[in-house]
Amino acid sequence: MSQPARIPLRDEFKSRAHDALGDAQLRRNFRGAMDSLMEKRAAAFSDADERERLRTLGNHIRARALSRLPDLLEQLESNLTANGVQVHWAETTEQANRIVLDIAERRQARQVIKGKSMVSEEMDMNHVLADHGIECLESDMGEYIIQLDHEKPSHIIMPAIHKNADQVARLFERELGEPYTRDVNELIQTGRRILRQKFFDADIGVSGVNFAVAETGTLVLVENEGNGRMSTTVPKVHIAVTGIEKVVAHLRDVVPLLSLLTRSALGQPITTYINMISRPRQAGERDGPEEVHLVLLDNGRSQAFADGELRQTLNCIRCGACMNHCPVYTRVGGHTYGEVYPGPIGAIITPHLVGLDKVPDHPSASSLCGACGEVCPVRIPIPSLLRRLREENVSRPDPGHAVMRGQGSKYSALESTVWKLWRTLYTRPLLYRLFRFFATRLRALTPSRLGPWTEHRGAPKPAARSLHELARKHLEQPR
Amino acid sequence: MSAKARILDKLRHSLAGTEPLPDDFDETLVTQPWRYPPEQRIARLRELMEAVRTEIHLTSQTQWPDLLATLLDEKQLTRLLIAPETDHGRQLSEHWQRRSDAPALHAYDRPVEEWKHELFHDTPASLTGTVGAIAATGSLILCPDRHEPRLMSLVPPVHFALLRASTIHDNLYEAQRALNWRAGMPTNALLISGPSKTADIEQVLAYGAHGPKDLVVLILEDA
Known part of the structure; x- marks a missing residue:
């Protein structure tokens, strides 16, 4: 074989996932293989106590x-x-x-x-x-x-x-x-x-x-x-x-x-x-x-090594069990990730290899169901590392203290402000009551489009009266 | 600064102020569930190796050359690669000299470069010794050396291996200790647990991927 052609992958995780989900043959191939690999693993660890103690030993050996x-x-x-x-x-x-x-x-x-x-x-x-x-x-x-x-x-x-x-x-x-x-x-x-x-x-x-x-x-x-x-x-x-x-x-x-x-x-x-x-x-x-x-x-x-939590990523012994058990990987397949390592382990190691800004969707390609962490033979807490990377995705580095290359690429000033506002409202009772009063009275003004949330769902609308108010009214009623 | 110095520098900087974690290796975890009474070791090894299509025969120190001749005849193998400087190689050549019907013996007696083509294209079977086996996983232990080189157990499509029953260990941990590998590893040490296989297409198990298609183990019981 002479020089093989390089087939460019489509640039976005989401668009690739969309294509993969529509490919019935691909989904059958993955579903069949992952089901069989999960069964084989379960049969090989028939003694749950032995399995769990061995996983702990594996974790300690790698961490040591x-x-x-x-x-x-x-x-x-x-x-x-x-x-x-x-x-x-x-x-x-x-x-x-x-x-x-x-x-x-x-x-x-x-x-x-x-x-x-x-x-x-x-x-x-x-x-x-x-x-x-x-x-x-x-x-x-x-x-x-x-x-x-x-x-x-x-x-x-x-x-x-x-x-x-x-x-x-x-x-x-x-x-x-x-x-x-x-x-x-x-x-x-x-x-x-x-x-x-x-x-x-x-x-x-x-x-x-x-x-x-x-x-x-x-x-x-x-x-x-x-x-x-x-x-x-x-x-x-x-x-x-x-x-x-x-x-x-x-x-x-x-x-x-x-x-x-x-x-x-x-x-x-x-x-x-x-x-x-x-x-x-x-x-x-x-x-x-x-x-x-x-x-x-x-x-x-x-x-990854520099951060005590992210260092656990390096425990990995490349068995692939996390992808075999991942509901997302099983449905979208390995190519959707667009990088060398797919699946849950790919989502936590790739940001260190290529920069988080190059794979900003990887940490979100998980339902956080926890299966990957449960089967990992060296007990890498993959779900918490995914959450951690989601945080790094939206937090801008302190000057001179960047945790990782490409962090903060999903940072949005608006989103950040909304959360700050939320925190203020929910920690100050007086402000909260005022907000509640107007949110219920002015519910007709709630926006009907809320970004990706409303792509497939209706927009949430506050009730006409809050539970607080209804409860108070109920208690004040003569019996 | 070299790449090495920069990498080590970064790692050391990240570890500053931390202590190495203690070594709490619990050997009972890798030994206790994997121990067998002596009389069950062969049965366990056999069960696991046969499950991955290994052919196993029980024989003795004196009878194996005749059994081997029979097996070669059954499999219609007319040439066998041996290591003439090993004890079993000598025993086989001497024994077969007395038989007129024995298959031709070929010796791996020179560097591979001098006969690579013949090894790859005209060597249907080989015989090697083993330094032991592991009952827990159904594995042979081989340490190829100058007399019995590495490719003997890899390139010929059929590999015959001699195993002394007394050298079967319960588990890998105990085998490592018994062979004292910690003090010095052989150039190449191998665990072989069946003929070469793959499940890379549709998870369908196929034997004879790149190494031997057939692995035949002769267990010598009187050892």
């Missing part, structure tokens, strides 16, 4: 790692370096891409094969490498399918979940010249055949990281397909890209997190492969990459 994050990152780097792995740091996605490009140029690489990595999606690595004449191919079956269709992942674990077998079959027919078949096994075998050759040919393999263990200098990768093992073993160079928050202190910390991750994501006791990489190919070894690199990317994470 974050409470020592800079020290752990340095420990990770020094152990990886001692193991022969080269560690790179990047504040921005541009820097991270530069690091990857430099390695590719030094190795004169023409083909890159990618295991699944959401951080490489943040970097838009496929397009950046393509712009430099390097083919960067996805090898996770779902990622391969959507790359073939020039799309973005619609789910962090199941990237092509918005498509059904018929749509994949038509895609393979069109793009690969394969005979049409709806047989999922045959479709997967087609992918296997094509990608095997790509693993064979690739100069560089790129992967993400699920957990980076500081005490041993180990990268832990979790997968079912084997494409992660292929990408990190066959090519002569392996580049792992990950966010700075993925580090854990001890090897044993991985045990409960792994159990939480695979059970929450897919309802599996474990995935087919847990791949623990600590070194490049050693003298005398007959395969494995000659060079292993780890790129540690910040990209806004240190902004």
Whole structure:
């Protein structure tokens, strides 16, 4: 595949949501998949007490790692370096891409094969490498399918979940010249055949990281397909890209997190492969990459880290359970969010990556039903973080004390004044009684259009007499 | 200032005045629910691995080479990749030399670059050892090394694995401790819990995504 075309997404969350809600096929695809994922998770956690205690442990492990994050990152780097792995740091996605490009140029690489990595999606690595004449191919079956269709992942674990077998079959027919078949096994075998050759040919393999263990200098990768093992073993160079928050202190910390991750994501006791990489190919070894690199990317994470409450966003182990259980995500699908991470976790992490003003509707794309917080394996209080981001959306930063990039983009002087007025009225009894008197007597003057509220509802109108007045009158009546 | 210094600076600034949270790791949570009486370990491993289409055979230290020959014959596999410098590799070659009908053995005895094409296109099956297994999750533990390289358990479509019953651990936590990984991890350590699979299309489970389509475990009971 040469340079894939970039399909621009429609610019507004609301307009995309409107389109998605009208797409019956898309809604069936998501509904079916999310229902099944929810059932599988529930079955995998059959003991509620064990589940809740494990979630608490998971939360404590992640919070403890974050409470020592800079020290752990340095420990990770020094152990990886001692193991022969080269560690790179990047504040921005541009820097991270530069690091990857430099390695590719030094190795004169023409083909890159990618295991699944959401951080490489943040970097838009496929397009950046393509712009430099390097083919960067996805090898996770779902990622391969959507790359073939020039799309973005619609789910962090199941990237092509918005498509059904018929749509994949038509895609393979069109793009690969394969005979049409709806047989999922045959479709997967087609992918296997094509990608095997790509693993064979690739100069560089790129992967993400699920957990980076500081005490041993180990990268832990979790997968079912084997494409992660292929990408990190066959090519002569392996580049792992990950966010700075993925580090854990001890090897044993991985045990409960792994159990939480695979059970929450897919309802599996474990995935087919847990791949623990600590070194490049050693003298005398007959395969494995000659060079292993780890790129540690910040990209806004240190902004979330700076605030004690928002820091909890970085507990995330990317299981996707929050989106599987989200009534909004299930209906509008992943592409509506228009960014790398969709669903509830996307709504709370994306503002740090791209700026809150770029995704002002994300924190509001929630009914605050609480399901996401209830299923989160590391107990991120997603609903309260959503509320917090709604506040940041409408509050202008104090000079020199901005909490986050792009905050206050929904600030409105009128709205702010209305709330101030409301507060004054409701804290001063005399003013309140006066207001009540006129609001009831002059009820005919109530505006009939009140912004978005009256798009689908009638305007509220005060009653002719307040409850207070009616009660007093009632009490004053002779019995 | 480097990117590293700036990132660490920001993080340290944000943590100023705070204390690291205490380590309250509760190992009972990852051990107690996942313990099995010794006689049930094989049954548990078997149940979980068979649920994800792994083929499991119980055999012994002396009988497995003949069983393997039978299985290869049944599956119409005429070539088997082995690691000749391992104990099991030696045992198999010696045993099969005495049989005239045994399938051809091929050795992973040189760097992959020298025979990559043959490995990818003309190696239908492989045999590797394991360093143990985990009953709780139904997982084999492999630590590929210079004798038994990483791709042996990944590229051939059928992977045979030898497992000594005495090396089956209850859970990952206890396996990590028994193997003393904390003191030093192998170059590559793997947990393998079935043949390669995917559910990326319509959540339909399909085996043989990128790795082996079939995983066959021979459990040696007399160990």
